[in-house]
Amino acid sequence: MTSFEDFPMIEVKKMNETEVRLFALLFNLLREPKGISFQKFRNIMPRFYKNEDIESDRKKLYRDLNQLKTLGFNIKVAQFGYQSEDYFPYYLEKESIDRTLKFTKEELEYLSRVLFATEPSQEGISLSQKLFSHHLDLIPKFAKQPKENIETEVTPDSSHTEKILQAIKDKRALTIQYGFEEKERTIEPYRLVRKNTTDFYLLAYDRGKKSLRRFILPKITVKKESKEEFHSNLKITKEDLNFHPLLLSKHPEIEIPIQIHPEYEDRWKLFLEGANFEKVENEYRVKTTNQNALFQFFVLSPEALVVTSEDWKKTFQSYTKHWEDLYQFV
Secondary structure, X not given: OOOHHHOOOOOOOOOOHHHHHHHHHHHHHHHOOOOEOHHHHHHHOHHHHOOOOHHHHHHHHHHHHHHHHHOOOOEEEOOOOOOOHHHOOEEEOOOOOOOOOOOOHHHHHHHHHHHOOOOOOHHHHHHHHHHOOOOHHHOOOOOOOOOOOOOOOOOOOOHHHHHHHHHHHHOEEEEEEEOOOOOOEEEEEEEEEEEOOOEEEEEEEEOOOOEEEEEEHHHEEEEEEEEEEOOOOXXXXXXXXXXXXXXXXXXXXXXXXXXXXXXXHHHHHHHHOOOEEEEEOOEXXXXXXXXXXXXXXXXXXXXXXXXXXXXXXXXXXXXXXXXXXXXOOO
8 A cells, every 4th residue: 555655745945035926926917817017016016026116126027927937837918009018918828728629530431421421401511621621532522512602792881980080080970870770860970989909989979869979880881971060069078088887877876885805906996997986095985877887896806895885785696696597597
């Protein structure tokens, strides 16, 4: 029978300062899959990266990241178009797993006989082309090829964006169809706004609604370019350009008191950036017209919530219970 003597123990020793710093750096990268910027590292690891000499901290972080790379951790830098490298998040890239199905020659021969035992359907032909892409010699010679689809595909009109940009420049109204709505709208386009890196919105005055509206750019189809000048004379404010989900109008404005665990406070402040709130001592008083936007933060970080109102707590518990019930069917 095997005994402990057969496996010599590894000597345990206390980690030095560099090893502690590398472990803390690695665990923070593992905890934040979207990445952490240099400035954020300084905030969440002030013991190691918050000296008076910021350049010294930056060099130390580079050395530590390179040290982790030599240990086999694949660390990347995600550049999202910011002006300063301080905001480029460093992230840990997980190794991809090869999930490709692999067949033996005998298995492919059997599949080919099954697929072409009768006249194959269009789906069968498509499947066979994928299965035998590198083994075309295994497809039976008598297999009929599918008829070419002579119908021309309808390509989307890429000129809609150009028409919208021209209308913004000339201050001319447009008649559009939005999404699947049947009724056309007449709008006065003011400005294109980019949210995140890929989402574009159009700020425009809707003559039918008689108010400034936000339109998702790809859902706009320009039906008519008008020569009419704007009826409205609006000034775009910072509030109009703020796309924070807490500001979406879903219900009358309410104020929610929330206390956050200190370890999650930096992340919480980033989440609230652009929202309407004030901090009184240890309590954040968040004013919102879309309280559901808070759910996502606390679903991902439930330990961050320390104290809140009983009403909002019940609302949040009801939300999580609803999703828990839905997952019972998955």
